Amino acid sequence: MEAEDLQEELTCSICLDYFEDPVSIECGHNFCRGCLRRSWTPGGGLFSCPECRQPSAPAALRPNWALARLTEKTRRRRKGPVPPGLCSRHWEPLRLFCENDQRPVCLVCRESQGHQAHTMAPIDEAFQSYREKLLKSQCSLTAKMKKVIQLQEMEAKNTTKWKVQIKNQRMRIATEFSKLHNFLTEEEQLFLQRLNKEEEETKKKLKENMLRLNETIISLKKLIIEVGEKSQASALQLLQNPKDMLIRSEMQDVNCSLEVLKVKTVCQLPMMKEMLKRYQVAVNVAEETAHPKLVFAQEGRYVKNAATESSWPVFSTAWNYFAGWKNSQKTTHIVEKFQHLPCVLGKNIFTSGKHYWEVENRGGLEIAAGVCQEDIMGITDSSRMSPHSGIWAIQWSSAGYRPLTSLPLDPPNKEPALLRVGVYLDHEARSVSFYSAVDGLHLHTFSCSFVSHLRPFFWLGPLASLVIPRVTDGK
Numbered sequence: 087m088e089a090e091d092l093q094e095e096l097t098c099s100i101c102l103d104y105f106e107d108p109v110s111i112e113c114g115h116n117f118c119r120g121c122l123r124r125s126w127t128p129g130g131g132l133f134s135c136p137e138c139r140q141p142s143a144p145a146a147l148r149p150n151w152a153l154a155r156l157t158e159k160t161r162r163r164r165k166g167p168v169p170p171g172l173c174s175r176h177w178e179p180l181r182l183f184c185e186n187d188q189r190p191v192c193l194v195c196r197e198s199q200g201h202q203a204h205t206m207a208p209i210d211e212a213f214q215s216y217r218e219k220l221l222k223s224q225c226s227l228t229a230k231m232k233k234v235i236q237l238q239e240m241e242a243k244n245t246t247k248w249k250v251q252i253k254n255q256r257m258r259i260a261t262e263f264s265k266l267h268n269f270l271t272e273e274e275q276l277f278l279q280r281l282n283k284e285e286e287e288t289k290k291k292l293k294e295n296m297l298r299l300n301e302t303i304i305s306l307k308k309l310i311i312e313v314g315e316k317s318q319a320s321a322l323q324l325l326q327n328p329k330d331m332l333i334r335s336e337m338q339d340v341n342c343s344l345e346v347l348k349v350k351t352v353c354q355l356p357m358m359k360e361m362l363k364r365y366q367v368a369v370n371v372a373e374e375t376a377h378p379k380l381v382f383a384q385e386g387r388y389v390k391n392a393a394t395e396s397s398w399p400v401f402s403t404a405w406n407y408f409a410g411w412k413n414s415q416k417t418t419h420i421v422e423k424f425q426h427l428p429c430v431l432g433k434n435i436f437t438s439g440k441h442y443w444e445v446e447n448r449g450g451l452e453i454a455a456g457v458c459q460e461d462i463m464g465i466t467d468s469s470r471m472s473p474h475s476g477i478w479a480i481q482w483s484s485a486g487y488r489p490l491t492s493l494p495l496d497p498p499n500k501e502p503a504l505l506r507v508g509v510y511l512d513h514e515a516r517s518v519s520f521y522s523a524v525d526g527l528h529l530h531t532f533s534c535s536f537v538s539h540l541r542p543f544f545w546l547g548p549l550a551s552l553v554i555p556r557v558t559d560g561k
Contacts, residue, residue, distance in 0.1 A: 096157045099137055100125060102198040103175065105157045108150045111135060112142040116150055183212035273355075281351040288347065309335060358526030362510055365442040368557045369432045369542050375423050375463060376430035380546065389544060390551035391428045426466040431458070432542025438513050443542065444523045444555050446506040450484030452547035457511055457518050457540045471545065478518045478532040479543055482507060483550075489520075489530045502527055506555070511540065 098105050100121035107119040113135045117125075126133035132141040171180055178192030185205040195201050207215075316324060316331050370386040379393040424430065434441075436457070445455040454471065456479025471477045472492040480489045486498030487507075506523035519531040546552060 096153070096160055097176075097194070102194050104161055105150075105153060108153045108157065109147045110150045111148075112146045113138050113140040116153055119147070119149075122147070181209055182206045183209050185212075270355075277351065277353070281349075284349070284351050353528045355526065355528070358521065358528075359523070362442045362508055362521065362526065365440045365510070366557050367434065367441050367443055369434055369443040369554050371430045371542075371544065371554070372433045373430070377424040377426075377428045379428055380430055384553070386433075387554040387556065388551070389430060389546060389553075391546035391548055393428065394548050422463065424463050424465075426464075427468055427471075427545065428547070429463075429465075429543065429545045431460075431463070432544070434542055435460070436511060436513060436540045437538055440513070441511045442508060443557075444506055444508045445544070446523075446553045446555055447482060447504065448551040448553055449549070451550035452481060452483040453550050453552050454479045454481040454490060454543075454545040455507060455552070456480060456490070456509060456520070456543050458543035459537050460539050460541055462543075468545070473532060473534055476537070477543055478534070479545070480507065480520050480530055481545070483547075487529065489532070499529075504529075509542070513540070 098118045108116050109119045110116050115137050173192035176192050176194040178194050180190035182191050184191050373382055381390050381392050447453050459476035462476045471490045474492045482504045486500040487504050488498045508521040508523040510519045517533050520529040
């Protein structure tokens with residue numbers, strides 16, 4: 087029997103593939119057991135043969151072992167290399183192209199259940215159609231490749247140009263900063279020369295004052311001796327022109343005015359304002375920490391002390407110190423808001439880095455600003471606001487400014503007249519500095535060991551008010 091005839095005998099007429107578990111029915115035809123079960127109507131009654139239409143009962147199914155063995159032997163023999171142009175399942179010529187599965191199939195595959203609903207086309211027509219599509223796709227890809235190559239060339243040129251720009255910019259930055267270094271060095275020398283000149287002039291003035299005072303002392307000593315000798319002389323000698331001696335004593339000038347020595351040369355670095363602005367942060371007050379007399383507006387950026395000076399409780403320093411000591415002994419819980427002083431903390435908690443913010447005095451009355459520890463809200467006396475208590479701040483008004491320290495209060499510095507003060511916290515350098523926000527003039531710096539957590543601190547005198555300016559995008 088030829089191979090094609092043998093394959094036809096070993097093929098199920100339902101699935102058009104080799105028999106799988108072949109069975110025979112009453113009319114003698116053979117089918118796959120699974121194909122036959124799928125073809126009859128459920129219910130268990132008689133069914134018609136798919137080929138001759140003769141009725142047969144499901145109980146009449148008989149396994150065809152001989153056909154199964156022959157099918158298996160033929161299948162094994164067909165498992166060798168498939169000749170080109172033949173179907174790997176049916177060994178039939180590939181004459182059709184299945185659009186759904188996107189592969190060539192034979193005529194037997196077309197009749198199988200797996201391909202009955204699929205779109206088929208003659209293989210030569212499908213070949214021509216897809217060849218034309220692939221050629222068009224190749225042209226399109228070639229055009230895209232040319233465009234990408236052009237972009238690559240442009241990118242290479244841009245990269246070269248960019249590298250040159252980076253090199254030039256690096257040289258420009260180095261040159262400009264070298265100029266700036268020279269400029270700052272010159273400015274430093276200028277300030278130091280100005281300070282040296284002031285020092286020499288002051289020393290000269292002091293020397294002149296000391297010489298004049300020494301001459302006055304010598305003159306007074308000489309006059310005291312003459313007056314003493316005159317007073318011890320006899321009556322006739324004493325009364326020899328005594329008025330002249332008295333006139334000389336009265337005319338002796340001792341009204342030597344002494345001026346308080348102050349350093350007039352200020353420390354004002356060029357571009358300090360711009361450098362500080364780089365570290366500017368938005369600061370808002372934490373209203374829950376505020377004294378009850380403080381009122382707020384502008385989303386916590388405006389603060390006012392509503393208490394007048396007459397209504398604010400006044401205690402002696404000794405009593406305040408004793409009360410604070412007594413309260414500190416009894417208090418075991420953390421105070422969460424100020425009860426004694428008109429203070430408020432900022433919401434910000436600084437643990438590292440550099441930070442800068444500004445505080446504006448509205449009305450010229452006394453206010454203070456700076457940084458503090460988080461646990462200082464139980465403080466009872468304004469005279470104890472100092473680094474020793476965990477507060478690093480300066481106090482200012484229209485009358486002048488002074489840093490808050492535990493030392494005896496110095497007269498306030500009247501220059502410059504401050505409206506807005508900048509607070510600069512450098513956590514790593516363990517310092518907090520204060521500047522005039524108008525011109526960047528340095529006012530004061532505290533250097534000490536900080537705790538890990540610091541917060542903005544604000545104090546307001548009676549009827550005083552302050553504003554924390556909004557931080558703009560450009561800072």
